[in-house]
Structure formats: C-alpha cells, structure tokens
Amino acid sequence: MLLEVRDLHVEFRTRDGVAKAVNGVNYGVDAGETLAVLGESGSGKSVTAQAVMGILDMPPGKITGGEILFQGKDLLKLKEEERRKVRGAEMAMIFQDALSSLNPVLSVGDQLGEMFTVHRGMSRKDARTKAIELMDRVRIPAAKERVRQFPHQFSGGMRQRIMIAMALALEPALIIADEPTTALDVTVQAQVMDLLAELQRELRMGLILITHDLGVVADVADRIAVMYAGRIVEQAPVHDIYKAPAHPYTKGLLESIPRLDQKGQELYAIKGLPPNLMNIPPGCAFNPRCPMAQDVCRTDVPPLHEVDDQRVSACHFWRECLNG
Amino acid sequence: MIPVFIGATLLIFLMVNVMGDPIAGLCGDKQCDPATAAQLKKEFGLDKPVWQQYLTYMGNVFTGDFGTAFNGQKVTDLMSTAFPVTIRLTIVAILFEIVIGISLGVVTGLKRGRPVDTTVLLLTLVVISVPTFVTGLLLQLLLGVEWGWIKPSVSTEATFGELIVPGLVLASVSLAYVTRLTRTSIAENRRSDYVRTAVAKGLPRRRVIIRHLLRNSLIPVVTFIGTDIGALMGGAIVTERIFNIHGVGFQLYQGILRQNTQTVVGFVTVLVLVFLVANLLVDLLYAVLDPRIRYA
Amino acid sequence: MPEQPNDPELAIAGTGMGGPMDLATSEAATLDKTPGPDGGGPQDRPRSLWSDAWRDLRRNPVFIISALVILFLVVISIWPSLIASGNPLKCNLSKAQEGSQPGHPFGYDGQGCDVYTRTVYGARTSVTVGVLATLGVSLLGSVLGGLAGFFSGVWDSVLSRITDIFFAIPVVLGGLVLLSVVTSNTVWPVIGFMVLLGWPQISRIARGSVITAKQNDYVQAARALGASNSRLLLRHIAPNAVAPVIVVATIALGTYISLEATLSYLGVGLKPPTVSWGIDISSASTYVRNAPHALLWPSGALAITVLAFIMLGDAVRDALDPKLR
Numbered sequence: 001m002l003l004e005v006r007d008l009h010v011e012f013r014t015r016d017g018v019a020k021a022v023n024g025v026n027y028g029v030d031a032g033e034t035l036a037v038l039g040e041s042g043s044g045k046s047v048t049a050q051a052v053m054g055i056l057d058m059p060p061g062k063i064t065g066g067e068i069l070f071q072g073k074d075l076l077k078l079k080e081e082e083r084r085k086v087r088g089a090e091m092a093m094i095f096q097d098a099l100s101s102l103n104p105v106l107s108v109g110d111q112l113g114e115m116f117t118v119h120r121g122m123s124r125k126d127a128r129t130k131a132i133e134l135m136d137r138v139r140i141p142a143a144k145e146r147v148r149q150f151p152h153q154f155s156g157g158m159r160q161r162i163m164i165a166m167a168l169a170l171e172p173a174l175i176i177a178d179e180p181t182t183a184l185d186v187t188v189q190a191q192v193m194d195l196l197a198e199l200q201r202e203l204r205m206g207l208i209l210i211t212h213d214l215g216v217v218a219d220v221a222d223r224i225a226v227m228y229a230g231r232i233v234e235q236a237p238v239h240d241i242y243k244a245p246a247h248p249y250t251k252g253l254l255e256s257i258p259r260l261d262q263k264g265q266e267l268y269a270i271k272g273l274p275p276n277l278m279n280i281p282p283g284c285a286f287n288p289r290c291p292m293a294q295d296v297c298r299t300d301v302p303p304l305h306e307v308d309d310q311r312v313s314a315c316h317f318w319r320e321c322l323n324g
Numbered sequence: 325m326i327p328v329f330i331g332a333t334l335l336i337f338l339m340v341n342v343m344g345d346p347i348a349g350l351c352g353d354k355q356c357d358p359a360t361a362a363q364l365k366k367e368f369g370l371d372k373p374v375w376q377q378y379l380t381y382m383g384n385v386f387t388g389d390f391g392t393a394f395n396g397q398k399v400t401d402l403m404s405t406a407f408p409v410t411i412r413l414t415i416v417a418i419l420f421e422i423v424i425g426i427s428l429g430v431v432t433g434l435k436r437g438r439p440v441d442t443t444v445l446l447l448t449l450v451v452i453s454v455p456t457f458v459t460g461l462l463l464q465l466l467l468g469v470e471w472g473w474i475k476p477s478v479s480t481e482a483t484f485g486e487l488i489v490p491g492l493v494l495a496s497v498s499l500a501y502v503t504r505l506t507r508t509s510i511a512e513n514r515r516s517d518y519v520r521t522a523v524a525k526g527l528p529r530r531r532v533i534i535r536h537l538l539r540n541s542l543i544p545v546v547t548f549i550g551t552d553i554g555a556l557m558g559g560a561i562v563t564e565r566i567f568n569i570h571g572v573g574f575q576l577y578q579g580i581l582r583q584n585t586q587t588v589v590g591f592v593t594v595l596v597l598v599f600l601v602a603n604l605l606v607d608l609l610y611a612v613l614d615p616r617i618r619y620a
Numbered sequence: 621m622p623e624q625p626n627d628p629e630l631a632i633a634g635t636g637m638g639g640p641m642d643l644a645t646s647e648a649a650t651l652d653k654t655p656g657p658d659g660g661g662p663q664d665r666p667r668s669l670w671s672d673a674w675r676d677l678r679r680n681p682v683f684i685i686s687a688l689v690i691l692f693l694v695v696i697s698i699w700p701s702l703i704a705s706g707n708p709l710k711c712n713l714s715k716a717q718e719g720s721q722p723g724h725p726f727g728y729d730g731q732g733c734d735v736y737t738r739t740v741y742g743a744r745t746s747v748t749v750g751v752l753a754t755l756g757v758s759l760l761g762s763v764l765g766g767l768a769g770f771f772s773g774v775w776d777s778v779l780s781r782i783t784d785i786f787f788a789i790p791v792v793l794g795g796l797v798l799l800s801v802v803t804s805n806t807v808w809p810v811i812g813f814m815v816l817l818g819w820p821q822i823s824r825i826a827r828g829s830v831i832t833a834k835q836n837d838y839v840q841a842a843r844a845l846g847a848s849n850s851r852l853l854l855r856h857i858a859p860n861a862v863a864p865v866i867v868v869a870t871i872a873l874g875t876y877i878s879l880e881a882t883l884s885y886l887g888v889g890l891k892p893p894t895v896s897w898g899i900d901i902s903s904a905s906t907y908v909r910n911a912p913h914a915l916l917w918p919s920g921a922l923a924i925t926v927l928a929f930i931m932l933g934d935a936v937r938d939a940l941d942p943k944l945r
Contacts, residue, residue: 055523057515088526095524100517103536104616105543118527150615166525331785339797449934453927455878457885458919461905469909558790562882566905577886580796588797596788 001069002206003052003091003174004028008066010047010230012277013059019277021047023230024066026304029206031173034197036209036221036238038253042274044230045210049176052208053093054083071173089119091174092167094196097183098159102151108135108162109147115169134165138195157188164196174206181216193220214257218242226250229275229285232304236311246313246322248290284316292317325600336592337378340585341370381589390590393579399590402575407594409482410571413563414556416484416491417498421549425499429506429545430538436511445507448500456559460493460566477568487569494563498552505548509541516540543613550606554599673939683935689928697744704740708733708895717911729900729914730907739921742897745890746925749807749814750877756815757876758869761822766861768823769830770853776827783820791817792882799888810889814876825868829861836860867937874929881922897922 010022022044029035037045050056052068054075068075070091075083095101103111112134113127122130128147135143138161140154151159160180167175180196181189197220200207211217217224218238225235226249234247245251252270272289275281281288287297296316304312307322315321365371372380384391390399428448432441451459467489468476478486492499513519514537522536561573568574572591579587611617677683696703711733719727726735768776794817802809833839839856847856883889884898885905892899897918904914 053524055520084526084528086526087524093521093524095517095521097517101521103518103522103540105539105614106536107615114527115525118525118531152616166521327781328784328788331781332788335785335789336794336797339794449931450923450927453874453878453930454919454923455882455885455926457882458901458923461901461908461915462919465908465912465915555790558793561792561796562886565886576793577796580800581887583800592789592793592797595790595793599788599790 001028002031002033002071003208004067004069005048005052006067006069008048008051008068009064010044010051010056011062011064013062017278020280021061021230021277022051023280025227025230025232027225027232027235029174029208031206032201032204033223034200034207034209034221036211036217036224037227038211038214038217038224038250039227040212040274042277043227045227046178047230048227049093049178049208049210053091053176054087055093085119088115088172089170090172091176092170092172094160094163094167094175094177094180096179098156098163099151099183101163102159104151107148107150108154112147112162112166112169115166119170130169134169135162137168137199138162138165140165156184157192160184160188160192161195164192164199168199168203171203172205174208175200176208176210178210179212180209182211182213189216196220214253226253229280230277231285231314232312233286233314234312236307236313240311244322244324246307246311246318247315248292248317248321249286251321252289284314292321325604329596329600332596333382333589333593334378336596337381337589338374340588341374341377385590385593390593391586393584393587395584399586402587403591403594406570406572406575406591409569410557410560410564410573412482412484413487413491413494413560413569413571414553416487417495417556418549418553420492420495421499421502421552425495425502426506426542426545428503430510430533430541432503433507433510433514433541434533436507436514441507444503448503451496451500456493456497457562457566459496460490460563463489463493464566480570482569482571490563490567490569493566494556494560498549498556502545502549506541506545509544510537513537513541543610546613547606547610550609551599551603553602554595557598558595673936676939677935680935680939682931683939686928686931686935689924690932693743693747693925693928696740697747700740700744704737706734706737708738708741709893717907717914719911719913726917727911727913729911730903735900735914735917738895738900739897739917741895742900742918742921743925745807745894745896746877746880746922749811749880749890750873750929752807753811753814753818753876753880754869754873756811757818757822757872758865760815761819762826762862762865764819765823765826766830766853766858769827769861770834770849770857779823779827783824786817786820789817791879792886795879795883796886796888799883802888805891805894807890807894810880810883814879818872818876821872822865822868825864826861829864830857833857833860863940867933867940870933870936871930872933874926874933877922877929878926 005025005027008022008025009020012019012021021042025044025048027035027037027048037048039045047056047061050061051063052070052075056063063076066076070086075086078086102108109128109131112131113122113124116122116127116130117124132143132147135147140146140158140161146154151162154162160183164180167177175196177196181192184192193216196207199205209217209221221238223235223237224241225232226241226247227233228249234241234245234250236246241250242254245254249270252268255268256270270289275285275288281298282301283299284290284293284297284302287293290297292315294316300316302314302316304314305318307313307318313321362371370377381391388400390403392398393402428444432444435441464476467473474489475486478490518540519532519537522532527536557572559573560569560571561577563569564571564573565577572595575587576591578584579591711731712728713732715728715732717728717730718732721727724734724736726739729735729738764779768779795813798813798816799809834857839852842852842856880889881896881898881901884891884896885902887902889898890896900918901915901922904911904918908915
C-alpha cells in the first residue's frame with residue numbers, strides 16, 4: 001500500500017464544545033489506484049485528507065489517535081520539517097476552488113515555479129521554464145505568454161488546470177483531489193476530470209478523489225469509501241457498490257441520483273439531517289435517518305463487517321441491505 | 325481630486341477671510357483706525373469680493389507666489405524652512421509605523437487569541453485613547469525632564485536624532501491603527517485558501533508567511549500608511565508645539581494666533597495638496613500591489 | 621456614484637481626519653462589509669443580532685468595566701458634589717503647586733486650585749461636550765447620509781463630493797482656524813465645530829449601511845408590495861442600518877472628548893473659567909518640572925474617560941460582528 005490510514009481520530013475543540021470530525025477512519029490506496037471518498041459535507045472526508053496532507057488547522061483541530069502510513073513511514077511521527085518535505089513533493093493536493101486557492105497577487109508562473117525553487121533548489125529561470133512545460137502538459141494554450149498572468153485572468157477550467165499542474169509539478173506518488181470539479185461548469189467538469197485521470201495513469205500515481213458526485217465516481221474510481229459522521233460506513237470496489245450497496249446510507253445516496261429512465265418519478269432523498277458532530281447519536285450514527293434501523297442500531301456501534309475480501313460494511317444488517 | 329482641492333482651499337480661504345479679520349494682525353493689539361484699515365485693505369486687495377480674492381490668490385499660487393506675511397517675510401521663505409523639518413518628522417513617524425506597527429500586527433495576527441495578542445490589542449486601544457498631546461507631554465516629562473535621556477525641546481536644526489521621540493509621539497495613534505489593521509488583515513488572510521495551498525505545497529513556514537501571507541495582507545496597510553502622510557503633516561501641530569519644533573505646525577499655529585492670513589492659507593493649501601497627491605499615489609501604488617486592480 | 625476607487629479599508633484611510641477619528645470609521649467599515657455567519661450582512665436578523673450581542677456583552681469583562689466607568693462618569697457629571705465637596709474655582713494662590721496633603725489628595729495646581737476638585741468637575745465638561753457633539757453629529761450625519769444612500773442620484777453625488785472636501789482638511793487645523801476667532805467661553809462653539817467637521821464621518825457610514833440594507837431581499841419585497849418611501853426607510857431600513865452608526869458614534873464620543881481637550885490645550889477650545897481637563901493640562905505643562913501631579917491627574921482622568929468610550933464601542937462592535945472574534 002502506498003498510503004494507509006489506520007484508525008484515525010480527529011477532533012475540533014471550539015468554544016461551544018468538542019466536534020468529533022473523524023472517528024476511526026481506515027482506508028488505503030495503492031500506486032496507480034483511484035479511491036473515491038464519498039460523503040455529505042461534515043462527514044469528515046476533507047478533514048481526513050487534510051490530516052493526511054498535514055495541513056489541518058491545529059488548533060482548533062487535533063489528531064487524537066491513529067496512524068498515517070505513507071510509503072511505510074508513519075507521517076504522524078515525523079518532525080514538521082520532514083513532513084514539509086513530503087508535502088508537495090511526495091504527495092500533493094488539488095483544491096475545490098482554484099480562484100481562491102491560488103495566490104491572487106503572484107503570477108501563475110511564480111506559483112508553479114516555486115515548487116521547483118523550494119523543493120529542488122532550481123534557479124528562478126529554470127523554474128520558469130519548468131512552469132511553462134507544466135502548463136503545456138495540462139494543455140493551457142499559449143503557455144509561454146500566459147505564464148506571466150495572474151489567476152484572475154484565467155477561466156475557471158484553466159485555473160483548475162493550473163492547480164492540477166501545480167500538484168503534478170514534482171510528480172508525487174499520491175494526489176489528493178478535494179472536489180476538483182465541483183466549482184466548474186458542467187461542460188468543463190468532464191474535461192478537467194479526464195485530464196486528471198489521464199495524467200494519473202501516465203504517472204502511476206495513487207489518487208484519492210474526494211467528492212459527493214456519484215457520476216464522477218463511476219467513471220474514474222477503482223474503489224469507493226463512503227463516509228458518514230467521521231467514519232467509513234462502506235468500502236468496496238466501484239462495481240460492487242453500484243450493483244448492490246451493503247449499507248443503507250450508500251443505498252440512499254445511490255437512489256438520490258436523478259435517472260433518465262425514471263423520469264417523472266419523485267426523487268428519493270435521505271430523510272433528516274447529518275448529525276451534529278458535537279453530539280453524535282449513540283449506536284450507529286446513521287440510525288435516526290435509517291429506514292432499516294432496529295433497536296440494536298440505537299445502542300451498539302456496528303463494527304466493520306467483512307462482506308467479502310474486497311469489501312467492508314458498518315451495518316448490523318448488511319446482509320439484508322445487500323439482498324435488497 | 326481637483327474639485328476636492330478647490331473645495332477644501334476655498335473652505336479654508338472663506339474661514340480665514342470671512343470669519344476672521346484679515347488685517348487685525350497688522351495693527352498689533354490695538355484696533356486699526358478706519359483710514360489705515362481702508363488703506364491696508366486696498367493694498368492687500370481685500371476690498372474686492374471674496375471670490376475674486378480667491379481667484380487672484382490661486383492664480384498667484386500657481387506661479388509659485390504664496391504672498392507675503394504681514395511682517396514682510398515671503399510665505400515661500402517660511403515654507404522652505406518649515407517643510408523640511410516637518411518632512412523629517414513625518415519620515416520618522418512613518419518609519420515607526422512601518423517597523424513597529426507592522427511587526428506588532430504580524431505577531432498579533434499570527435497569535436490571535438493568545439495572551440500576547442490580547443495584551444497588544446489592549447495597548448493599542450490605550451494608545452488610541454490617550455490624546456497625542458498627553459502622550460507627548462508625558463514622554464517629554466519622563467524622558468526629557470525626569471530621566472534626561474533627550475532634550476525636552478528640539479533645536480532649530482531639528483536633526484533626525486532629535487526627532488525620534490517627537491516622531492514616535494506623532495506616529496503613536498497611527499501606529500496603533502497600523503497594528504490593528506495589519507492584525508485584522510493577517511488573521512483574515514491566514515485562513516484563506518491560498519495560504520492553505522502554500523502550506524500544502526510544502527513551502528517552509530517563513531516563505532508561506534512572508535511571500536504569500538504578508539504580501540497580500542499588507543496591501544491595505546501600505547495604502548493606509550500612504551494616505552497617512554498627509555494626515556501626519558497636518559496633524560503635526562500638537563507634536564511640534566510640545567517639543568517646540570519649528571516646522572509647518574509651528575508656523576501655522578503662529579499664523580493663526582497672529583491672524584496672519586497669507587501664512588495660514590498658504591500652508592493649508594500646500595497641506596491639502598500634499599494630502600491629495602498622497603492619495604493619488606496610493607491609488608497608483610494600490611494598482612501596483614494588487615494585480616486584480618491593475619487588470620480590472 | 622463617485623465611489624472611492626478601491627476597497628473599503630482604503631476608503632477609510634482617506635479620511636484625513638488624522639488620529640483617533642480614523643479608528644471609528646475603520647472599525648465600522650469592517651463591521652459594514654463583513655458578512656455575518658449566515659453569509660448575509662450582520663443586519664440580516666435584527667432581533668437575534670441584538671439579543672446575541674447583548675448576551676455576549678454581558679459576559680465580556682471589557683464591556684462591563686467600561687460601562688461601569690461611563691456610568692460613574694455620567695453620575696459625577698450630573699452631581700459632582702457627591703464626591704467633591706470643594707469649589708473648583710475657589711483657589712488659594714499661596715498654596716500654588718503644592719503636592720498631596722490631607723483633604724487634598726491630588727495637591728494644588730499653579731493657581732493654587734485643588735486638583736482633585738477640578739479633575740472631578742472636569743468630567744462634566746468633557747461628558748457634556750462629548751455627548752452633545754456625538755448627538756449632533758449622529759443626527760446630522762445619519763439623516764444626510766441615510767437620505768443619500770436611499771435616494772442615490774444627484775443628491776448622493778453632491779454629498780459624496782462634500783464629504784471628500786471635509787476629509788481633506790485636518791481636524792485640528794480646521795479647529796484652530798475656525799475657533800481662533802471665537803471669543804465666547806461657552807461649550808457651544810466647540811460643539812458646533814465638531815458637528816460641522818464630524819458629520820461626514822457618520823454620513824459615510826450611514827450611507828454605506830443604508831445601501832447594504834436597501835439591497836436586502838425583504839426590503840425589495842416590501843417595495844414590490846408598494847410600501848411608501850418613508851415607510852421603507854423608517855420601518856425596514858433604519859432599524860437594520862443603525863448598528864454600524866451606533867458603534868461609530870460610541871467610539872467617536874471618546875474621540876470628541878479627546879479632541880475637545882486637544883483644542884483646549886492649543887488654546888482655542890474651551891476657555892477659563894470653564895473647568896476642562898484640556899485647559900488644566902495645558903497650564904500644568906508650563907510648570908511641569910515643579911508640579912508634575914497637576915499634569916498627571918487630569919491627564920489620567922482624560923485618558924480613562926476616552927478609553928472607556930472607545931473600549932465600549934470596540935466591545936459592542938465585536939459583539940455585533942461575531943466573525944471578527
């Protein structure tokens with residue numbers, strides 16, 4: 001495994017109390033593999049990713065337990081300076097909103113080149129040449145001229161390509177993409193996603209794709225991890241999940257996708273609201289919203305059941321769910 | 325900008341000429357006798373309507389003629405001795421704002437909510453609350469009189485060395501303001517997405533702070549300091565009076581007390597001009613610092 | 621609309637009021653532009669905004685202390701004899717510059733007046749000037765600025781030009797020029813001057829917050845339902861635009877007190893026999909080597925008073941704008 005997250009716990013300590021954002025997450029990704037992490041906002045998918053990258057705001061955030069093994073080393077045991085050298089070079093992150101994630105007062109050439117001057121000790125001139133190469137690689141037209149421009153002078157799709165170029169600059173082993181296409185126009189989304197998938201294949205990188213868009217997932221992911229209330233509720237190869245979900249929450253998510261062949265029918269929506277992370281319900285966190293909930297769900301936290309050697313589900317009634 | 329210049333100078337011109345008696349200063353403490361008064365008014369063109377006086381005056385100003393004070397000194401001569409002193413004082417004040425104000429602002433912005441932040445924040449409120457003349461008198465009393473570190477009043481040369489403490493006094497309120505502005509700006513930008521990106525790129529902390537965080541956060545601060553130049557020069561009256569500095573404020577104060585119309589209007593005209601030019605420069609500087617404005 | 625060219629921080633910086641005046645404007649500008657936690661302006665939910673603010677304020681020691689100080693100041697301004705039995709104008713030259721002694725804890729000033737009594741009576745002058753000037757400035761400024769923001773158009777352009785002109789004149793300088801010809805020894809010329817030069821500050825804030833409030837959906841809805849202009853302004857816009865004005869006015873009150881003392885120090889503000897901290901500080905500064913206490917006590921009282929108002933305004937602003945915490 002390239003990356004393995006083991007039993008990770010993250011809390012946020014605020015004035016109003018302690019929010020348990022991540023409660024024992026386990027997932028892993030191999031070189032060349034794409035893991036999609038799925039979940040509503042507040043499910044802990046971004047927080048887990050930030051903990052992996054080491055860019056969690058601490059305080060208020062605090063990692064209270066677990067391990068993050070990257071190429072065999074536990075990142076949580078590294079000193080900040082060693083950790084920094086991993087960031088950007090060995091693992092990189094692509095953010096959702098490229099406009100706000102790029103520095104408004106530095107040219108894109110400076111921001112791309114910085115990767116090479118800082119991590120590789122290149123001269124500014126060489127770094128500039130590298131920056132132009134990168135922009136060519138993510139297919140930004142007229143890279144030579146545009147390298148001097150500022151983020152606000154690019155279109156949304158082009159900006160996201162620059163984010164991708166920046167992440168790929170040092171050909172890291174792992175890329176974490178946090179909703180990389182959510183902020184884009186629908187027409188551009190596919191282009192950007194295809195580009196990302198293509199570059200990933202080419203460089204044999206591990207990719208963690210955080211999203212709440214099941215459409216994107218079906219196309220590019222190898223495996224899916226579904227998160228709810230800071231915990232993984234189901235993890236499985238992508239085809240298995242689409243065929244038959246083994247957790248009622250996954251089932252709800254799948255059923256809430258609008259489908260052409262069911263035109264005219266009422267859209268399914270999971271009832272209720274995501275739980276308050278300061279006050280997660282006892283038992284299975286999903287029980288207040290679950291159509292299959294029984295008494296045991298309100299008292300016992302379901303363990304991760306092995307559905308088969310590829311697949312886990314955190315539902316007491318995974319069998320019933322799997323069978324419809 | 326031109327309407328503001330005309331409006332502000334006209335306003336001052338009216339205040340001085342209509343509210344006051346422009347020739348009162350000429351006859352010393354006594355009232356002028358009517359014949360002399362009429363004679364003097366004619367001589368200085370004061371018998372004409374005010375708007376005409378204003379136009380004549382502004383016409384002269386643009387040829388570099390600020391008129392003559394009643395004691396026969398050319399106003400431009402007064403300016404050439406007074407302005408260098410006040411400019412030196414302003415430079416010292418601005419340096420304090422930059423060095424102390426920005427440093428404190430960065431530290432508190434980064435350590436927001438910690439004891440150092442709360443302490444500095446409270447201190448800035450205290451500095452803002454204590455009127456400049458009180459700060460000045462107290463520093464003069466302590467450093468000059470009690471401890472003897474500085475001379476309580478500044479010599480006519482007014483060297484940079486002598487102007488350190490007066491400059492600090494002049495800067496004090498702005499300095500507190502620069503601190504607060506920098507702090508707010510740093511704290512706001514620290515949570516921004518692009519700073520998170522910079523961290524995710526694996527840049528060293530120093531580089532993240534200086535190149536990414538500071539560069540963005542200082543835009544409003546730099547523009548504030550720029551506009552403050554005009555305000556500092558105009559506000560130097562109090563500081564110059566306390567430390568007996570013979571600069572612009574001193575000349576203005578004397579001019580006002582002695583009802584020396586030409587001096588007052590002349591100096592105020594230049595100050596308004598400095599204020600407006602500083603504002604214009606800040607607008608240009610702003611475009612240089614922020615490419616979003618430049619290419620808007 | 622003749623806008624300031626760039627961002628609000630810069631617009632504030634261009635006040636040219638110099639000194640403390642700038643703080644108030646800037647703080648309100650942040651208040652004005654920072655969206656509340658729900659993404660809307662802080663004026664979005666007036667009732668819960670104020671009750672939330674009040675809940676926060678009651679727990680804020682800075683607010684409690686400054687409110688108590690202000691309460692104390694107001695009480696002794698109305699009944700100074702509660703804590704000072706002497707007469708501030710009854711002086712004994714033979715005791716001039718003497719230090720602290722029983723019954724006269726702060727000693728005597730240059731004319732042999734009791735510094736304690738004069739410091740207590742000075743509060744009345746400062747509070748009177750501060751309160752009246754703030755009332756005048758707020759009324760004039762909110763009405764002019766509010767109308768300009770509401771009706772826009774020519775009236776707004778003219779007003780913005782006028783405020784620009786006023787901002788170009790340094791306050792202390794304007795005070796010197798205008799007040800140097802006044803011979804009256806009442807507080808009215810000083811208050812009048814402050815209203816004359818202070819209103820553009822409030823009018824700019826009021827204009828900005830009225831424009832923000834005007835764009836709220838419910839105001840648009842009320843307009844679509846045919847509410848009259850006066851009803852829109854008084855019932856829908858004013859209650860939501862008033863928060864920034866109150867914050868600025870509170871902070872401004874402190875700065876007016878400070879300005880009065882500064883003008884009196886320069887000899888153009890209040891004049892004896894009015895008892896004013898500024899006058900006392902000014903005269904004490906001439907014999908400070910012999911009797912520093914005559915300078916220190918009124919200076920301290922002045923500083924604490926201004927600080928109390930500024931801290932109160934600061935606390936209120938924080939409470940009204942949770943995002944800045």
